[in-house]
Amino acid sequence: MNFRCECGHRIHDNTDYLPYKGYFLADQDQDDLMDEIDDAIEKSGPTPRDKEEAAMRIRSLITRLFKSAYQCSNCGNLFMDLGPAGLEMFRGVDPVNKNLLRSALGEQWRGHVYGEWKDILPEWQTSHGILYNETNVSCPSGESAGNGHYSDWEALERDYYQLFDELKNRNAIRYSQLEKNGTLIHSWSLPK
């Protein structure tokens, strides 16, 4: 889904780990959720099926009780998704903190790094190489590191490894990958 803020910025909800999306839980609902979690641990039966059913009950309750919220990354307006009642918009007071819905862990949240290169450009893309820094740590090294567009593979490769090293040293990533023409050149995941 996507919708447009009054400032003209379009807000998309089409992927995971969005830095501008969060959830609200009413205090009136919190005890019910905690009780369901306690019951799942203490009272569910011993079989894998019992465990799975208990986990599904928690997930279903979470889906029912949590309201989605979005923040416009352009102007900072906050939206609450009230389901059938639609979206409710709240304007902030200047200067607006535009990172309200980021992880409670701040810069310690583990995010992702993606680098991608294509010799042949798809129609919707304007540059051959893109580097995404999807963490809460902004551009830790050189000015081109993070969310950059590239017309030179060597520059993308160099910046990717530089960004990867810096963010890995700061424990800020859970997954990182570099692709060239659909071939995986490098990938790294946080050991479980």
Ligand SMILES: [Zn+2]
């Ligand atoms: Zn806006």
